[in-house]
Amino acid sequence: MEKKIGRPAYKVVLSDNDRKFLEGVIRATTSPQSHVTRAKIALGAADGLSHEEIVELSGVSSFTVSKWRKRFSLFGVSVLSDAPRSGTPRIHDDDKIAEIIRLTTTTEPKNATQWSTTEMARVAGVSQSTVSRIWRTFGLKPHLIEYYNISNDPNFTSKVRDVVGLYLNPPEAALVLCVDEKTQIQALDRTQPVLPMTPFVPERQTHDYIRHGTTNLYAALDTASGKVITQTTTAHRAVEFISFLDLIDKEIPKDLEVHLIMDNYVTHKTDTVRKWNLEHERFHFHFTPTYSSWMNLVERWFSELTTKMLQRSTHKSEKQLIAAITKWTETWNENPRPFRWHKTADEIFKSMEKYLGPFTK
Structure with missing residues (x-):
């Protein structure tokens, strides 16, 4: 009797920019834990890990791994923070989103040290609300900066x-x-x-x-x-x-x-x-x-x-x-x-x- 074979797993393919972005999400201390988990699922699937290995790596249920593997396979990394919704199809494809992410993280505008939504919208040829939505989805905040100081002590x-x-x-x-x-x-x-201090006055x-x-x-x-x-x-x-x-x-x-x-x-x-x-x-x-x-x-x-x-x-x-x-x-x-x-x-x-x-x- 022929063995029944389960449904084949959805294949996740990531570009170099996708991979860099997901690795950045995992490293960033400000990333929501849900985003970190989903990024691990996407990277594990793209690296050819088995379903069981991804479950162990991400620390979530088998159902959750299957759900997000399918979403990444069908819609790319743009669904990291939300599920695809019914309604008006999105205007901008993955390449445009990737371009905005690349410009935001690797370049500077000519007249400033960081991008604003207005300037990015002008350069990328999209609306300001589109830039805001993409930045919010991928946790990009060009106006913020974190300071650090690494010791140079040889000991x-x-x-x-x-x-x-x-x-x-x-x-x-x-x-x-x-x-x-x-x-x-x-x-x-x-x-x-x-x-x-008085009522309503500091x-x-x-x-x-x-x-x-x-x-x-x-x-x-x-x-x-x-x-x-x-x-x-x-x-x-x-x-x-x-x-x-x-x-x-x-x-x-x-x-x-x-x-x-x-x-x-x-x-x-x-x-x-x-x-x-x-x-x-x-x-x-x-x-x-x-x-x-x-x-x-x-x-x-x-x-x-x-x-x-x-x-x-x-x-x-x-x-x-x-x-x-x-x-x-x-x-x-x-x-x-x-x-x-x-x-x-x-x-x-x-x-x-x-x-x-x-x-x-």
């Missing part, structure tokens, strides 16, 4: 593993402290009184202000408890940093080892600081990679201080500013909130691949 990987190891697996009988300084905090006062301040001096704030954040040791100074030289280290030494019980995570600022690495470290054997210095302040959790605490107190407060003198910082810190320490680190070193390296390609660790 980047070892430093990342060292610091992350302290966060995720802190040593026993030891404290892990994140240390840094927030410099040149200004005591600012508005030129006219601040008008309080708090109002003048745009201009008067400066009444500055201060520098050293902080050491206990990663386990969230408590903070602070000291304000008039300058931020090595001598002030050593004074702050002496304060930490005084505050921490003598039977505990102390691991300090800090950045590569020059005052952290002077000969006098190294000498101090040699004389205090229980202190261990760990440096974050260059351009990687995001790895120091005390920056999170500085952000809390800035947004919840410094940003909108007014101070008529440097003394008043220091008193306000001290009071805010004391209140924080009454009910501290530790900042938890979640990413492993390998996860950090993986996230860098969208900027650097495959990352060699």
Whole structure:
């Protein structure tokens, strides 16, 4: 008896531009998860994977894979974000859509650094609404830009593993402290009184202000408890940093080892600081990679201080500013909130691949 053969799978054929676009959808952190899944289905089908392999790759049901494989086969990548609908047939074919995507992602207009819907419509010979619809469908936003800064530290990987190891697996009988300084905090006062918030009217301040001096704030954040040791100074030289280290030494019980995570600022690495470290054997210095302040959790605490107190407060003198910082810190320490680190070193390296390609660790 002859074996019954199932319905043949729909064949998906992708151009080079289609493939680049779908791979971009998968890499982009802003892509909706549904788009990422559908892009994987299309690429898997085009690469000749079996139906079962695509199901495993995409993590969705067999029915969903069949549905989207058919749509990509019949209508191309233009159906990524929506199913084909009944009604008026579309005016522009896949080539025109691909051209608009190519122009948007690989070229610039003559009179600007990024495309507008008006300019793209003029160059591509379509309506402005068509450009808007295509950009929206494929998640293209020429007016937006993301900033990044990749460390050039030759010891980047070892430093990342060292610091992350302290966060995720802190040593026993030891404290892990994140240390840094927030410099040149200004005591600012508005030129006219601040008008309080009223129903339907927000708090109002003048745009201009008067400066009444500055201060520098050293902080050491206990990663386990969230408590903070602070000291304000008039300058931020090595001598002030050593004074702050002496304060930490005084505050921490003598039977505990102390691991300090800090950045590569020059005052952290002077000969006098190294000498101090040699004389205090229980202190261990760990440096974050260059351009990687995001790895120091005390920056999170500085952000809390800035947004919840410094940003909108007014101070008529440097003394008043220091008193306000001290009071805010004391209140924080009454009910501290530790900042938890979640990413492993390998996860950090993986996230860098969208900027650097495959990352060699």
